[in-house]
Amino acid sequence: MNKIKKLLCLGIIVFAICLLLLPTPTYAHAFLQQSNPSENEVLTESPAQVTLQFNEPIQPAFHSIQVINPAGDRVDQDNTHVAKDRPSVLEVSVNPDLADGIYMIAWKAISGDGHPIEGTFPFQMGNSGGEAGPTTPITSSDFPRLDLIVIRWLLYLSMSFFIGIVCFYLFMYPANPKGNFLLPQRSRFLLWTSYIGIALSLLLSLPLQTTIDARIGWSQVWSTVWLGEMIQHTSFGTVWIVQLLLIILMCGALVAVNRNQLSSRFRKNSTFVALVLGFGILLSKAFIGHAPTTDHQTLSILMDFIHLAAVSIWLGSLLALAAILPGEASLPTYRPDRKKVYFAVIRNFSRWGTILVLLLVISGIYASLQYIPTVYALFHTLYGQVLLMKSGLLLMMIGFAAFNLFRGKQMNKQLNRSIWIELSIGIIALVLSAVLSNLPTGMASPGPVQQSYKLDNGYRISLEISPNVTGNNLFEVNIHNAAGQEFTEIQQIRLTLTSLDMDMGKYEIIIPNNASTPFRKEDLISMAGRWNAQVHVLTNSLESWDATFTFRAGTD
Template sequence: MTRGMRPARHRRVRLIARLAVVAFLVAGGLVADLVSVVATHPAYAHAYLLETSPVDGEVLASPPAEVRLRFNEAVSFNQRSIQLLDVTAKKLAIGTPGHVDGKANTARVSLPTDLAEGTYVLAWRVTSADSHVVSGALSFSVGHPSALAAPVEQDADPAVPVVDAVGRGLAFLGVALALGGALFLAVLWPAGRDDRRGRRIVWSGFAALTAGTVVVLLVQGPYAAGTSLTGVFDPELLGATLFTRLGQALLVRLVIVLALGVAFGVAVRPSPPPAGAGTAHAGAAGVPRRIVLPAVTAAGAVAVTLTWTLADHAQTGVQTWLAVPATSLHLLAMALWLGGLIVLAACVLIPEGRREPTRAISLEPALPRFSRLAQICFAVIAVTGVYLSWRQVGTWGALGGTDFGRLLLGKLAAVLAVVGLAAGARRFVRRHSREHSREHSREHGREHGREPLGLDAAPSAAVRRLRRSVMAEVVLGIAVVSITAVLVDTAPARTSYAPPVHTKVPVPAAADGTGPATGLRGGSVEVKIEPARPGGNVADIYLTGRDGSLVAVPEVSGELESGDRSVPAFPVKISAAEPGHYVANSMSIPYPGAWVLRLDIRVSDFDETPVRVPFTAR
């Protein structure tokens, strides 16, 4: 009895160990990728600030009645999202943040009317429409500027985004095991309904999907508020999350997961055999199982993918009407392929030495059916992936110039490797199909009362190579899931890519003074601005003559002008780096949009020529 139970116990231990390794690889890959991203970019720029009132750095004669923040897309916030700090970094009482006249992209908060003279900092932390948190700060002064006592801390506990990403990764892995594994057991592999290992893998998928969803739901509150992990127990933060698009999508996902779990339990439950007069009744009772159950399951599979795509990058930006279904198909194809592949590797392609001779598992018809399904999934992944890459990247330069683009290139490399391995597996199926091995196995089939299938007659060495290939596919598939989870938490390259500005404008004809500036006649002004995005920038200015040589002038001064006439110009401090080369080392751009760098070139003691250099900050 003990000896008979030992192999089953060992198989159960091996299965648990494999699942633990899979979960460890996912979590480890997520943490490593996320830590590298967090280290370089503490706040993800999914939504970005377009306009503020008052303007950052503005000096006002009297305290403003309110502060307004206008973003490029809708944002949500709670009572802790906007804070006002004085010169000692003390938080001051302000009004409750709200939207301006129903505009979901504009936030407003009233300020005290008795603010003393000095500088104040308004720190904000809001949730963008794609469910990710962005933060920032602006300063303004009343009467005259004053020095701040301490910097403003805007970032959440570093553990919060890591736990959030791990939760998202578990949800991705769970949806793959639940959907793809269930399809494999219920449809592709007839014997799978009775296989305990397969059912355990699928149920573990439902558990991972549920756990990951709950983790994201609980962590979103402290993530949005910028608090520590202890905030998961704050009912106020949880309540605020439930009123957001993400919170509602996560609740719906939990309901759908429960329904899909019930459907899977019914699908793998043994059907009672029809007998005698009850045959007609049994056939009628089986209609819901054959028709209604697949229809409900298919609808649930589509609906569960929408809980991602209706609360992430897909529903913001351009062509949302096409991006949402394309992203849903992309996720569904990935889930069906990876989940089925894991069940195939764990339950069908087990080492021959560990099989019992009387219980050897046949490769037919599971392997050929899954091969056809994988081919369809790869086609869907390729078509939707190309479109989504274009939509979220936009330009070739953004592929290597942004974190999103580099992660996408890594994901593409992993997918191409998977396609290569899958092609080898498909060649195995074709080479050892039933038609090619029928004559070779006919005599052996007569001995057992049936004709053995070609795949099962394949040489053991070929099966071992197939097994190694499929396991490599599983590892690469987990890598793809890891990268995908990090991509969801990374700003799309189309919005985050800011190519350096490099432009040249002619010097106006008025610059024809005498002395050292005479060489500017017919020349040009070349300007390079890096990184050409909100925040600190470096502007290199070159004054060149008609022959292309650098021309020195007595002085160059500048101002930064916004396309909005209501925004005052910002002075730009410019110093000489070398004759004809001038540098603005700390040119601050308040927010994205169209700007003009106005340069006043003093060509003599009495003559000055303005040059306007338009550019766009991303």
């Protein structure tokens, strides 16, 4: 119980420090909400500047707005900056007296979570005609780069092994309860190897993220200009400094754990400190992932941390069971006693495993509800598909865990083979975790809207919007009576759209009764995000019916 109290106290302290030092969370994968000039706008006077407004604050680094004239020359003054006191607005000055013609605005920015976004759109000076170029509001490639996957996988794997081995000795292995003995050579080797993996992956993460945000290669990134801008002006840089501090402190704690000259109590306390510092690194990762992108930011960060911590303890403990426990020097030499202690550790791990699986399921379901808005997004987005594969691997691990629990109760023979298989599946799952951490969530593709509302008179109003993305969409309203029959005695339907993310006023869509395509019309959704749709139905008998729907529009 004293161990748990110590760990909780240290954990609370680290959590509080991270909340104070780490940047304020923001929403991930920003998108352009408004611009001046707007897309395809025809201007009669030359604008003094171009202004882009995003749905969230953007990073004050690695951004640009270029204004290109019909001849392909830049006519902006190359002074792109975030507007003062408006962190979600990007501005650039434009040369005076622009000639008539079609101009292209090409912009680049970094979302609050560190993901690069970019796009282009046209506007026109005068009424000279001509054809505008294509509009491409895009982000960088959905699938993360190989170097990013490898470095993040190395971090997750090393963190899992380090935290799991420490937890194994602190909470699951009963043969050395007071830390009277130094850790055996194999355990020290695995801990130091894991630490080197953590340090290496964190050190490489700064130039890696710089190549992504600055859109440069590895050969160009080794410059104080690029790295300095990353550290000074981005949330990732702030988190990286905190992680660097935690890594240095962790090294000191790990040295103390393996010093024979120190007292057993000091070594034991140093082991607790090393564990808490490891949890601090996991917590810092939650501040630059998808967790801060939700409405309930603190809860999402906590759930993300719990998920990472549970996975780390599970996988690292499996490594300890497979690679350390069979040859552990402090086990009894008498074979029956050795076997008894071995299976006692297995049963102890199984109890922990039950708790860890429960935490994984709860935090995983919570994350899915936050990042996957619809069933359509689960099956039709890359994020949802990778999440399904990861969930499948987790189910396989749970199956092997149940098998090991059953075999452990029988106490027949050691479980090395099945434990190694369970561990291997977990290592593959970490690869998918590395991929998920840099994929756009399913919020960008919620899929078509299909909702219905039942009136007091028993009639049902249904609203369908397809494909439910920014730009042109097909809006369709259907009305059925209490018997389920289609009701067509309608003069007009008015659909009023109101953004729930910002004040844009109301946008009305009138759907007249057309015999060939009843209650259907093509019209625009101007931006992604949450919307309120009010359907007002006027019947031939001049009755009015109203229904209100809420939906989330996507970008792809």
